[in-house]
Amino acid sequence: MKRSYYQNTIDKFLTEGSNSIFGHLAQNHQYDLEELQKNAWIKQIEYLKSALKDIQGCLYFEFTIPRMGKRVDNILIVNNLIFIIEFKIGDKRYTQDAQYQTIDYCLDLLNFHEGCHNKTLIPILVATKAASEVNDIQSAMRLEKCVLCNLDNFESTLKNILATLKTNEKIDVSNWESGTYKPTPTIIEAAQALYKGHNVKEISRSDSGAINLSRTAAAINKIIENSKANNRKSICFLTGVPGAGKTLAGLSIANERLKTDESEHSVFLSGNGPLVAVLREALTRDSVATAKARGKKLKVSDAERKAKTFIQNIHHFRDDNLKTKEAPIEKVVVFDEAQRAWQKKRVSEFMKNKKGIDDFEMSEPEYLISVMNRHKEWCAIICLIGGGQEINTGEAGVSEWIDSLKQKYPNWNVFYSDKILSEKSTYLKDEDLLHWLQEKGNKESDLHLAVSVRSFRSENVALLVKNILENKGDKAPEIFNSIKENYPIYLTRDFLKAKTWLKKSAKGTERIGVIASSGATRLQANGIYVKNKISPVDWFLNGRDDVRSSYYLEDVATEFDTQGLEIDFTCVAWDINLYYENGWNYRSFVGAKWQKINQNSSKNYLLNSYRVLLTRARQGMVIFVPKGDNSDLTRPQELYDSTFEYLKQCGLTIL
Numbered sequence: 291m292k293r294s295y296y297q298n299t300i301d302k303f304l305t306e307g308s309n310s311i312f313g314h315l316a317q318n319h320q321y322d323l324e325e326l327q328k329n330a331w332i333k334q335i336e337y338l339k340s341a342l343k344d345i346q347g348c349l350y351f352e353f354t355i356p357r358m359g360k361r362v363d364n365i366l367i368v369n370n371l372i373f374i375i376e377f378k379i380g381d382k383r384y385t386q387d388a389q390y391q392t393i394d395y396c397l398d399l400l401n402f403h404e405g406c407h408n409k410t411l412i413p414i415l416v417a418t419k420a421a422s423e424v425n426d427i428q429s430a431m432r433l434e435k436c437v438l439c440n441l442d443n444f445e446s447t448l449k450n451i452l453a454t455l456k457t458n459e460k461i462d463v464s465n466w467e468s469g470t471y472k473p474t475p476t477i478i479e480a481a482q483a484l485y486k487g488h489n490v491k492e493i494s495r496s497d498s499g500a501i502n503l504s505r506t507a508a509a510i511n512k513i514i515e516n517s518k519a520n521n522r523k524s525i526c527f528l529t530g531v532p533g534a535g536k537t538l539a540g541l542s543i544a545n546e547r548l549k550t551d552e553s554e555h556s557v558f559l560s561g562n563g564p565l566v567a568v569l570r571e572a573l574t575r576d577s578v579a580t581a582k583a584r585g586k587k588l589k590v591s592d593a594e595r596k597a598k599t600f601i602q603n604i605h606h607f608r609d610d611n612l613k614t615k616e617a618p619i620e621k622v623v624v625f626d627e628a629q630r631a632w633q634k635k636r637v638s639e640f641m642k643n644k645k646g647i648d649d650f651e652m653s654e655p656e657y658l659i660s661v662m663n664r665h666k667e668w669c670a671i672i673c674l675i676g677g678g679q680e681i682n683t684g685e686a687g688v689s690e691w692i693d694s695l696k697q698k699y700p701n702w703n704v705f706y707s708d709k710i711l712s713e714k715s716t717y718l719k720d721e722d723l724l725h726w727l728q729e730k731g732n733k734e735s736d737l738h739l740a741v742s743v744r745s746f747r748s749e750n751v752a753l754l755v756k757n758i759l760e761n762k763g764d765k766a767p768e769i770f771n772s773i774k775e776n777y778p779i780y781l782t783r784d785f786l787k788a789k790t791w792l793k794k795s796a797k798g799t800e801r802i803g804v805i806a807s808s809g810a811t812r813l814q815a816n817g818i819y820v821k822n823k824i825s826p827v828d829w830f831l832n833g834r835d836d837v838r839s840s841y842y843l844e845d846v847a848t849e850f851d852t853q854g855l856e857i858d859f860t861c862v863a864w865d866i867n868l869y870y871e872n873g874w875n876y877r878s879f880v881g882a883k884w885q886k887i888n889q890n891s892s893k894n895y896l897l898n899s900y901r902v903l904l905t906r907a908r909q910g911m912v913i914f915v916p917k918g919d920n921s922d923l924t925r926p927q928e929l930y931d932s933t934f935e936y937l938k939q940c941g942l943t944i945l
Contacts, residue, residue, distance in 0.1 A: 293350075293353055293354040293467075293471075294350040294351055294352055294353045294354070294365075295314060295315045295318040295319065295351050295352035295361075296311060296314040296315055296318070296350070296351040296352070297348065297349065297350045297351070297467075298348070298349060299346075299347070299348055299349075300342050300345055300346060300347050300348065300349055301346070303338070303339070303342070303349050304339060304342065304343065308332070308335050308336070308339070311335050311351075312331055312332065312335065314351075315331050315351055315352065316328075316331075318352070319352075324584055324585040325585070326585050327584075329379070330377065330379050331351075333377075333379050333418075334351070334363065334364065334377050334379075337377070337416075337418075337441060337444065338364065340445065341444050341445035341448060342366075345368060345449070345452070346368065347367050347368035347369070348366070348367045349364065349365075349366055349367075350364060350365040350366075350367075351363070351364055353365045355395055355399070360395075362374055362375075362376065362395045363375055363376050364376075364377070366448075367461055367463060367466065369452070369457055369458075369459060369460050370409070370410065370457055370459040370460060370461055371410050371412060371451075371452070371455060372399075372406060372409055372410065372411045372412070372461070373411075373412050373414055373448070374392060374395050374396050374399070374411055374413050374414065375414045375416060376388065376391060376392040376413075376414070376415050376416065377416045377418070378415065378416065378417045378418065379418055380418060380419055381417040381418065381420060382417065382419045382420055383420055384415055384417050384420055384423070384436070384438045385417075386834075387833075388415055388417070389415055389435070389436045389438075390798045390799045391798075392413040392414070392415050392436050393413050393433050393435075393436060393797055393798035393799075394798040394799055395413070396411040396412075396413045396433050396798075397433060397797060397798050397800070399411060400433070401474075402471055402474065403469055403470075403471050404469035404470045404471070404472070405461075405466035405467070405468075405469025406466075406469070409461065410431055410455075411431075411433065412427075412430050412431060412437060412451065413430060413433065413436045413437065414430075414436065414437045414439065414447075414448070415436040415437070415438055415439075416439055416440065416441070416444050417438070417440060418440055418441040419440065419441070420438070420440045421440070422439075422440060422442075423438040423439070425437045425438060425447065427451055427454060433797050434797060437451070475538075476856055476857075476908070477537050477538060477541075477565075477569070477854065477855060477856065478569065478572045478830070478831075478855070480538045480541060481541055481569045481572060481601075482572060482573060484541055484542055484545045485545065485573050485576070485577075485597075485600070486576075486580070503535050503538060503539050503542070505736050506528065506539050506736050506737065506739060507539055507542050507543055507546065508736075509736035509737060510526055510528070510539075510543050510672055510737075511543070511546065511547075513526055513670065513703075513705055513734075514547065514622060517668045517669070517670050517703065518668050520668075521667045521668050522668055522703050523662070523663065523665070523668060523669050523670075523699075523701075523702045523703065524669075524670045524671070524702065524703040524704075524705065525659070525670070525671040525672075525673065525691075525695065525702055525703070525704055525705070526670070526671070526672045526673065526705040526706070526734075526737060527628075527673050527675050527688065527691070527704075527705065527707075527710065527737065528540070528673065528674050528675065528737050528738075529675045529676075529707055529709055529710060529717055529737065529738045529739070530675075530676065530738060530739030530740070534739035534740065535739050536626075536674040536675075536676060536739060537565075537626055537674060537854055539674070539739070540558055540672060540674045541558055541624075543556070543622075543624055543672060544556045544557060544558040544600065544624045545558075545600070547622045548600070553621075554620075554621040555619045555620045555621060556620065556622035556624070557599070557600065557602055557607075557620050557622075557623055557624070558600060558601045558602070558626065559602050559603070559604040559607050559623055559624060559625050559626065560601070560602075560603065560604055560626035560627060561603070561604040561626075561627065561630055561631065562626065562627055562630070562853060562854050563603065563826075564826035564850065564851045564852075564853075564854075564855070565853070565854040565855060566601055566602070566603050567826055567827050568826050568827055568830045568831065568855060569597075569601050570594070570597045570598060570601055571827045571831060573593070573596075573597040573600070573601070574590060574594045574597050575831070577593040577596070577597070578590055581593075604625060604626075604631075604658075607623075607658075607661075608654070608657065608658065608661075609645075611661045612645070612647075615664070616664065617661075617662075617664035617665045617666070618661060618662070618664070621665065621668065621669050621670070622669070622670045622672070623662065623670075623671055623672070624672045624674065625658065625671065625672065625673050626674045626854065627674060627676060627853070627854060628655070628673035628674055628675050628688070628691065629675050629676055629687050629688055629717075631653070631654040631658070631690065631691070632653065632654040633653050633654075633690060634651065634652060634653040634656075637650060637652065637653060637654050637657065638650050653690045653694065654690075655690045655691040655694045656690070656694035656698060658671075659671065659691075659694055659695065659698070659699055659702070660698070660699075663699060663702075673688075673691060675688050675717060687717075687718075688710070688717045688718050689718055689719070689720050689723055692704075692718060692720075692723045692726070693720075693723060696723065696726045696730075700730065703732065704730060704731040704732065705731065705732045705737060706727060706731050706732070706733065706734070706737060707733065707734060707735055707736075707737040707738035708733050708735065708738075709738040709740075710724075710727065711724060711727070711728060750769050750772060750773050751773065751777055751905065752905055753769055754766060754769045754770055754773065754779075754940075755901060755904040755905055756901075757769060758904075758937070758940050759874070759897055759900060759901055759904075761873050761874060763936060763939050763940045766939075766940035766941055767939075767940060767941030770940065770942060771941060774943065777909065777910055778795075778910040778911075778943070779910065779911055779912070779913070779943065780910075780911075780913070780942065780943050780944070780945035781912070781913050781915070781934070781937050781938060781942040781943065781944055781945065782912055782913070782914055782915075782944070782945040783914070783915060783916065783917050783934065784914075784945075785816055785817070785818075785861075785863075785914050785916075787945050788912045788914045788945065789804075789843050791861075791912050791945060792843065792859050792860075792861055792912065793843075795858075795859045795909070795910060796858060796859055799833075800858040800859065800909070801830075801840055801841065801857040801858050801859075802840060802841060802843065802857065802858065802859045802860070802861075803829065803840030803841075803843065803847060803857050803859075803860055803861070804818065804843050804845075804847070804860070804863060805846065805847045805848065805849075805851075805852055805860050805861070805862055805863070805903050806818055806820050806846050806862070806863040806864075806865065806903070807820070807848065807849060807864075807865060807867055807868070807896070807899050807900060807903065808820055808850060808899065809865070809867040809878055809879065809896065809899070810863060810864070810865030810867055811865070811867070811879040812865055812866065812879065812924050812925050813846075813865050813916065815916070815922065815925060816863070816916050818846050818863050819846060820846055820848055822845065822846070824838070824845045824846070824847060825838060826847070826851050826855075829845055829847055829851065830855060840857060843861070846863070848899075849898075849899040849900075849902040849903055852902065852903070852906050853902050855906070856906050856907065856908050857906065857907065857908065858907065858908050858909045858910075859907055859908075859909055859910050859911065860903075860906050860907040860911045860912075861911065861912050861913075861914055862903050862904060862906075862911055862912075863914045863916075864900075864913055864914065864915045864916075864933060864937075865916075866884070866918075866925070866926075866929045866933065867879065867884075867896065868896055868897070868900055869929045869930070869932065869933045870932050870933045870935075870936035870937075871929065871932045876892070876893045876896050876897075878892075879924070882924070883923070883924065884924065912945060913937060913942065915930055915933055915934040915937065916930055917930060917931075918930035
């Protein structure tokens with residue numbers, strides 16, 4: 291597949307006319323050609339024709355970076371080196387944002403483009419009117435810094451690097467060009483790319499180790515089309531391991547249906563407030579920035595309004611439909627994290643206390659199905675279900691959805707994967723409901739995503755976490771040893787060491803942050819304040835210069851802030867609300883002391899909160915277990931020590 295607007299050997303580029311090269315670029319450009327872009331290309335062609343004389347290799351213009359939904363200005367392959375060149379025509383400064391952008395391109399290619407694996411990539415930022423800088427080539431090769439040059443020294447800088455790194459080795463360009471691209475976007479990047487019009491095939495992996503997300507989307511689209519053609523009401527349960535791409539699949543379906551038929555008014559609904567806020571703001575910012583890059587103006591309020599129609603809070607959807615008995619405008623609704631919908635008791639209390647409704651006798655799943663059931667013809671509900679991820683009191687799990695269908699809506703078409711029926715299933719344990727589902731439902735194998743794609747470096751992270759939390763520490767070392775080269779996990783008693791490791795690990799705009807359980811109250815003694823409410827939008831989206839961002843390692847995100855989202859490297863701070871002593875022990879901090887948790891449901895919520903925290907990092911994590919202090923009755927050393935020793939026995943590397 292051709293990934294660039296123009297590609298050629300340097301020899302042929304030098305002899306080809308500038309107008310012909312420009313014609314190729316313009317012909318492949320998908321948008322209206324703005325004067326700014328036109329002039330930039332003309333200048334780039336001119337500069338490169340001058341600088342590349344006497345150099346043998348291949349040159350690419352506007353090379354696609356699918357995961358980021360962007361294009362790198364130029365890629366230059368000479369001998370065994372791959373130069374990633376970003377031009378800033380007319381700029382007088384090497385801005386930090388431009389440097390991060392160039393390094394990010396390198397990281398993306400290195401991680402996701404097979405042709406770049408184990409190759410030397412060198413980021414070069416050309417700010418044409420900036421001052422000269424002294425460059426550290428070794429740091430650039432480690433992708434810690436960019437090579438910085440201006441128009442006057444671009445040629446000499448390039449030739450100096452080639453002379454310094456002289457070799458007879460050569461990259462097989464044809465193999466490089468045909469190398470498979472296996473992007474693994476963050477959910478934020480995925481939402482932005484889908485919103486721009488990319489499809490799930492372009493932004494997701496499709497190797498044999500992962501169930502193809504496009505197959506899952508196709509299976510659900512087929513169910514929706516059949517429902518539409520036969521005037522049936524259908525509900526799909528899409529299950530998957532943590533990080534398998536359920537939310538990505540849901541966003542893809544909602545976006546694709548919106549483009550297929552606007553009259554369906556498909557919408558992505560989530561009860562996860564931080565996820566909704568972060569995705570909406572990310573889409574808004576990206577839409578405004580994209581418009582600006584094309585020389586157009588888009589009001590923030592207009593971009594915000596459009597993002598809100600695509601992604602909505604499920605509780606707002608619920609409340610809007612309390613005001614009317616009419617069918618909602620939406621025919622296709624995707625409910626993210628449907629296992630977190632509320633049980634009847636919690637909904638009844640909420641309705642009585644917040645809405646003044648005394649006789650509300652439905653669980654949230656039953657009510658949401660009833661709202662969609664108002665449609666006289668067809669409709670479709672897609673429930674995205676994560677097993678073992680209920681983290682709050684009153685969350686119903688998948689059983690409440692199945693029970694509502696069984697008791698009130700048995701005529702709905704129900705679709706599910708056979709993973710729900712498994713004896714070891716974490717989704718549905720009620721035998722009566724399992725039997726009913728087996729009798730009445732329709733099995734569809736593509737409705738389960740079995741492999742984590744959040745951590746592109748290792749698919750066994752979720753399995754390692756599962757064994758650690760299920761008291762199977764004897765099995766953990768083997769799993770850890772199989773992943774540690776690609777996915778480092780460190781263990782430390784020193785918070786400063788943990789933060790230093792995070793800062794050294796991240797390159798470009800790779801995001802770092804400190805996360806902890808919402809019940810980890812006594813981490814306050816270590817400067818970790820879980821009770822301070824953060825702004826998830828600022829924490830996940832703002833840059834290194836903003837004290838509210840995750841980069842500052844000051845504001846701490848909890849399981850409620852991070853569920854459904856991820857960052858590159860995390861520090862998981864571990865308190866003794868969950869401590870190890872002959873198995874896991876569960877506590878909550880009430881008043882001035884710890885109290886034992888006895889209810890099994892509350893124990894599960896706490897264990898799941900740590901499951902969420904331990905699966906937030908895409909590339910690696912460090913677990914910080916404090917040393918405790920025996921002079922403080924709320925922080926006994928022995929409980930921190932026993933937890934640390936158990937994690938150590940699981941094989942984790944000591945930092």
